[in-house]
Amino acid sequence: MKEKIKKNKERGIITMEKQRLRKNKGITLIALVITIIVLLILAGVSIAMLTGNNGILSQAQNAKKRTDIASEKEAVSLAYTTAYAKNNGEGKVTYSQMQDALDDNGTNAEASGNIIVYFPDSERYYTVKDGVVEGPFEEKPETELSAVEMFENGQNCDKQDGTCTNETHLHIGDYVNYEEPTSGEPCVIGPSQTGVENYQVYSLENNDLNWRVLGIEEENGEKRLKLVADSPVKRTGVRETEEGETITEGVGPYFDIYGAEGYLYAPDAMDAISQIFKNDDAYEARSMNINDINQALGKTTDEQIKEKNFLTMQGFIQYKESYGPFEGQWTPEDWLKQNRPTSIVSGEVSAYAYLIDNGSLPSELSGIATTVENERLRSMLFDNVEPETGKAYWLASRGVYALSGDSYASFGSGVVTSEDGITVAGVGDYAFNSNGYEFGRSGYAAVRPVVILNSDVLIEKIEDQPDSWQ
Numbered sequence: 001m002k003e004k005i006k007k008n009k010e011r012g013i014i015t016m017e018k019q020r021l022r023k024n025k026g027i028t029l030i031a032l033v034i035t036i037i038v039l040l041i042l043a044g045v046s047i048a049m050l051t052g053n054n055g056i057l058s059q060a061q062n063a064k065k066r067t068d069i070a071s072e073k074e075a076v077s078l079a080y081t082t083a084y085a086k087n088n089g090e091g092k093v094t095y096s097q098m099q100d101a102l103d104d105n106g107t108n109a110e111a112s113g114n115i116i117v118y119f120p121d122s123e124r125y126y127t128v129k130d131g132v133v134e135g136p137f138e139e140k141p142e143t144e145l146s147a148v149e150m151f152e153n154g155q156n157c158d159k160q161d162g163t164c165t166n167e168t169h170l171h172i173g174d175y176v177n178y179e180e181p182t183s184g185e186p187c188v189i190g191p192s193q194t195g196v197e198n199y200q201v202y203s204l205e206n207n208d209l210n211w212r213v214l215g216i217e218e219e220n221g222e223k224r225l226k227l228v229a230d231s232p233v234k235r236t237g238v239r240e241t242e243e244g245e246t247i248t249e250g251v252g253p254y255f256d257i258y259g260a261e262g263y264l265y266a267p268d269a270m271d272a273i274s275q276i277f278k279n280d281d282a283y284e285a286r287s288m289n290i291n292d293i294n295q296a297l298g299k300t301t302d303e304q305i306k307e308k309n310f311l312t313m314q315g316f317i318q319y320k321e322s323y324g325p326f327e328g329q330w331t332p333e334d335w336l337k338q339n340r341p342t343s344i345v346s347g348e349v350s351a352y353a354y355l356i357d358n359g360s361l362p363s364e365l366s367g368i369a370t371t372v373e374n375e376r377l378r379s380m381l382f383d384n385v386e387p388e389t390g391k392a393y394w395l396a397s398r399g400v401y402a403l404s405g406d407s408y409a410s411f412g413s414g415v416v417t418s419e420d421g422i423t424v425a426g427v428g429d430y431a432f433n434s435n436g437y438e439f440g441r442s443g444y445a446a447v448r449p450v451v452i453l454n455s456d457v458l459i460e461k462i463e464d465q466p467d468s469w470q
């Protein structure tokens, strides 16, 4: 019996051992099958997930695209903030400032008018307006044409006479809806700025000018539209004294200047007067100067200026040639010093003037006269410019000139005038002679403002306006 039990026990152990072994084999198989199934499931799922529109691969691609777009938008936004800060937070950010900022930040992107930013690597476009970035766009977004783009559109137009009705064109002489500031302090010019005893005051209330296209001003590769007031700005005779009293003095539209002070300081005063017309869209406001005349007449080199220099016809030394030395005389600066020290006055002639062909010049003068091909430009700048009654205007420029054989030099202002049918534009009106004579002009010519618009400013062409001088 004992034996039997033992055998059973043994058998049991054997059985258990066999079962254990059998069990082990089972686990391995199940694990293998499960593993295979899991692998198959994984593989199946992976393939499904990897491919297709919602697959991992395209999800990853989408995620990368979203990240790229976010970083492009951030780069645009950052560049805008950089450019805005460089402007000291004043005025609009232009596309060339935007380009500089993108370059400075190491962003490979191109900024263009009405600020569009293009990323050549991704071929995506964004717009930024007042700091708000929009996009991306796959095609270059349609923007309204900037003033410069409209002017460029109008360049090759065959209707330069004001009859073109194409709204995307701007031509020289066209009237535009530039809005003068609605409020602002009057500009008060004192005696030390002009050499004249009276204060001369200019205010927005006293003037409602019309604005016309004069051309393009280019600076560091950036183009801006240049406007000119249809007429000079009129002076108000009213001013407030330091004590708060309102007084009237020297009524009349013209800007008076006198002597050495007038020569030295009047151009800056003229620019200051014109600056009352600068609005937020304007890059700069200043007065007409000799460079504007040169540009209008297409005289860009010294040789072109010399060839048409009307002063040489009247016996004056040619532009850029030397005058003097004249001993024991005064420069305008020395003249204004307390003890008026004399010196030897010498230098290079910087004044010159053009005789404008107005169609009615005597034949002996027509050879030296400068013809303005664009009739609208000619009439805009050179018609009705009679001094004392008409729209004669100063140029915020100055220059030195001397008659051949004379023993002194003259320091004078720029002016555009027409007298006895002879229209002259240039530098060389009397102000101061180095031998100590001072000259003044009162009630003679006025100040004519120029406004340079920011490059991406939008502007509309409007119909021709009645003369604001009337």
Ligand SMILES: [Zn+2]
Pocket (backbone or CB within 6 Å): 154, 157, 158, 159, 164, 165, 166, 169, 170, 171
């Ligand atoms: Zn046109």
